Amino acid sequence: MFEDLKPQEPRVELESDGGKLEVWGGRGSGVFEDANVAACRTTLKRRGLWLPSYIDAPSMQLVTRGKRGRVGVISSRGDRRSQETTFKVEKGDVVAVPQGVVVWWYNDQDRDLEIVGLADDQRGERSEQSGYGAVIHGFSTEVLSRAWQMDKSTVKELLQSQSEMGIIRLDKDITFPDQEERDNTFYQNFIYRFGKTNPDIRVRDGGELRELNSYKLPVLKQLGLGMECVQLEQDAMVSPNWFRAHQILYVMEGRGKIEAVSNDGERALDTDLEKGSLVVIPAFFPSTKIAGSEGFHYVSFLTTDKPMISYMSGRNSVYQGIPLRVLSRILNVDEERAKQVQRAHERESVIFPSESSAARRRDGQRDPRRREDEKRRHEEEDESRRRQREEKRREEEEEDRRRKRESEDESKRRGAWAL
Incomplete structure (x- = not known):
């Protein structure tokens, strides 16, 4: 255990004209395997989009380079409607990503946007990342047609248009609606700004x-x-x-x-x-x-x-x-x-x-x-x-009071269902 602590070079997991993903860890990675962790460094070029994906382990992602980028977080809420928010990020911002939460990143600046992340293998299966595009290919056309309420020809067209790359480069800039983060408490659940x-x-x-x-x-x-x-x-x-x-x-x-x-x-x-x-x-x-x-x-x-x-x-x-x-x-x-x-x-x-x-x-x-x-x-x-x-x-x-309120709300909701 922990026999060699010397710094290791990451391996390039994927690379495209939109950016690059480098990874430390995985099977046979020595100290990373001993510590049950994996790390990655993602570099997005101008108009680079890291496609929506989720990871089967909890992770933290830190912006280590860049002054203007975007991150989207989509959180499933069980039987309630999922919440989604998009917010600006810059160097020094940390995004906490619970297991299974969907995240995507976009760089709308001229300089590269760099994100370094850590996943805790001990709490996940293999810390493998899955993109929605890759996952949906595993379902039959009939299932997706029924799930999305589309005809089968439209589903086939959608599947054929999916990119196999996790990072792509867009032809045009994306325009995002201005969001006043001070009025959006949802983003505060996931982001911390060191700067x-x-x-x-x-x-x-x-x-x-x-x-x-x-x-x-x-x-x-x-x-x-x-x-x-x-x-x-x-x-x-x-x-x-x-x-x-x-x-x-x-x-x-x-x-x-x-x-x-x-x-x-x-x-x-x-x-x-x-x-x-x-x-x-x-x-x-x-x-x-x-x-x-x-x-x-x-x-x-x-x-x-x-x-x-x-x-x-x-x-x-x-x-x-x-x-x-x-x-x-x-x-x-x-x-x-x-x-x-x-x-x-x-x-x-x-x-x-x-x-x-x-x-x-x-x-x-x-x-x-x-x-x-x-x-x-x-x-x-x-x-x-x-x-x-x-x-x-x-x-x-305040955290104790918040948990108490959530517990009371959950009890009321269960009581309403029982009625």
Whole structure:
């Protein structure tokens, strides 16, 4: 299990004049098969249309390039009428796709639109994608004629016109009716916009971290997936940490280095990453990421909707809660050395600036005025975290109320059917 974590190149699944679909994972794919995940990268050219399709596993899809695209989501609602919506997307937008939900994408800009997605094989059959065009070919003309209320000649004509390609290029632009998303609550069930949210953690000269979980986007609880978005400044570093879930890391911009350690303490991964690289970090494997001179912007797809993370250094270090005498025995060093480990970066949180930036900050702290500014900044950060905790609590309460209302509505509906 998880013997080779080195980045793998994707295989080209299909390519046309409308775009290209690349895939990581599948049978015999090593670490992806071990983690029960599959990933794909779709590139749509101008007027490229990714035909309506569904996947037999829950998935998350992130726009990694492009300023203007369209995505359509069609959600079946059992015995009620299906809902459909079309909305604009741009770089940094996440679309959550429950198992079996139909989705299509369209690029109406001159530049390429790129989407990177992850599917959780563990919750699906094989994470295989099916297009409506491909599926309907399996039915007889008689069945489709009756289902669609068409004569058989029209059904045959429709079947013959279906493209076998999953991505096509249209001859003309599609015009979409303007939709005011603020008046359309349906789209909010499926989309999250990283670019329009404040960071959960911001460190001066270090970078920013944003987390996406089922508190912020409730449908993720159904998917069992989450995400972390990290932007590191030049030479900054993320505190060594481990998740209680698999991480599938994709580099959006810049260059950096990653180190990961296996459960038995062996170095499992030590490699440089660049834009477009994708690696899998197994659950409970400690890892760290270090930015290069260009900075390092990456996202981690997570196989849990409520990420739990443990840090090995900094203000949130797990070592902070271990008695010094115990820690010295664990590390097999004297208490003075153990105290040094315990207090490393104790004023910093999760992201550590470069050594040169840290030195400038230490020098600045000798100036009383700068020291006061630093104190005020820490107080503001603490207040921001307090507000975030309060917001999370309110979101949880609102989610509980929403579920209660849905349960009551369902009970009323069943009662009406019984009458």
